[in-house]
Amino acid sequence: MEFKEASLRERKLYYHEEWNKNDVPEFIIDRIHEREFAFDHDGNGYNDRYKEFKTVDLFADFLVKNFPYAVCTSVSFYSNPKNREEWKGAELVFDIDAKDLAVKSCYCKEGQVCEKCLTEAKEIVLNIKDTLIGDLGVKYLSLVYSGRGYHLRVYDNEVLSLERRSEILEYVTGSKRPKEQIMFLSHGYPAVYRKMFVLTFKKMKENDLPFNKKVVDNLLTEKDIIISKILNCNPNYLDLKGIGDKTKNEFLTHIEKINASLVDGKVTVDVKRILRLPSTLHSKVSMKCVEIKNIENFDPLKDAVPKFVFERKD
Ligand SMILES: [Zn+2]
Incomplete structure (x- = not known):
């Protein structure tokens, strides 16, 4: 059409x-x-x-x-x-x-x-x-x-x-990640955050991730596992080889920014x-x-x- x-x-x-x-x-x-x-x-x-x-x-x-x-x-x-x-x-x-x-x-x-x-x-x-x-x-x-x-x-x-x-x-x-202590509460805002994180991350392609090739490949290859871990409230959901705390933090901030832009x-x-x-x-x-x-x-x-x-x- x-x-x-x-x-x-x-x-x-x-x-x-x-x-x-x-x-x-x-x-x-x-x-x-x-x-x-x-x-x-x-x-x-x-x-x-x-x-x-x-x-x-x-x-x-x-x-x-x-x-x-x-x-x-x-x-x-x-x-x-x-x-x-x-x-x-x-x-x-x-x-x-x-x-x-x-x-x-x-x-x-x-x-x-x-x-x-x-x-x-x-x-x-x-x-x-x-x-x-x-x-x-x-x-x-x-x-x-x-x-x-x-x-x-x-x-x-x-x-x-x-x-x-x-x-x-x-x-x-x-569009704001919850504090670590409450990240996996079953209801309320942490549950909303996890749901919206998954909604955005599952659509991401290479061009949507502003990191070096190794990190991007890693995140995309492990995407299904990361999503399943966060949905199962596994606090190690982002523990990937070659991805340190700094990159993790940047990745989460990147998702926050995208989620903040879902709505005008x-x-x-x-x-x-x-x-x-x-x-x-x-x-x-x-x-x-x-x-x-x-x-x-x-x-x-x-x-x-x-x-x-x-x-x-x-
Ligand atoms: Zn389209």
């Missing part, structure tokens, strides 16, 4: 014939009047901002008239969204973009995505979702296919008012962020941004491709 840009005619076709207001998620419609809307009309950025709509029908009218290139809403709620006055909380959001993954098992060039790295982005998002529910007790969240990756949007009341979000980000991505941190910590609205078109790649009802069966190449792509002749 080619991820080609949508033409003006295709955008019009999409908003006139395919888009349906019932595809706008309930978590948006519930408080639609409190969100800021932002539009990119020509692919040059979100220059039409600070719009508000009292109802989804008024928003539908706007879409049919303008068939914009891209549509975002704020993740935050305001008494007066037009002026972004009186902030009333914001969803907690995790943005995992397949094109930005530092480590992937495919050979995509920078900025590109394929079926394989989209699947790996999905695997990351599912692991973060499990941690949010299992460890942090989150109850209300939605998964969204963003067009080139996934958004995880949490809207529990307790979460909306949080202003500092970087600790949560560090926790769910496992700027999106999570910014409580006034705008984010692509599910149901609308990601025109740059001609895919729909959609709320995912059943992640197990979700296939972006089937469920997020607008009809006009199948009708293309070239």
Whole structure:
């Protein structure tokens, strides 16, 4: 499948014939009047901002008239969204973009995505979702296919008012190794860290390891054993011939850095962020941004491709 840009005619076709207001998620419609809307009309950025709509029908009218290139809403709620006055909380959001993954098992060039790295982005998002529910007790969240990756949007009341979000980000991505004494606790953060370590390490190839050839060969040859040892809580999981404490330390720091980059941190910590609205078109790649009802069966190449792509002749 080619991820080609949508033409003006295709955008019009999409908003006139395919888009349906019932595809706008309930978590948006519930408080639609409190969100800021932002539009990119020509692919040059979100220059039409600070719009508000009292109802989804008024928003539908706007879409049919303008068939914009891209549509975002704020993740935050305001008494007066037009002026972004009186902030009333914001969803907690995790943005995992397949094109930005530092480590992937495919050979995509920078900025590109394929079926394989989209699947790996999905695997990351599912692991973060499990941690949010299992460890942090989150109850209300939605998964969204963003067009080139996934958004995880949490809207529990307790979460909306949080202003500092970087600790949560560090926790769910496992981007700081636990102290040695607690590294193998069966639950809590150490378990999250081990799970995320494995998720990243198992995808690593030669180019992902900035060490000399001997160390790289060693780590890659022993990869399955290292993974099995850490999963079995064996404290000697990194005891390899020719790899001293200094290299071990550098390797663990390297994994920490990669895990910290799994999620676009700027999106999570910014409580006034705008984010692509599910149901609308990601025109740059001609895919729909959609709320995912059943992640197990979700296939972006089937469920997020607008009809006009199948009708293309070239
Ligand atoms: Zn790829």
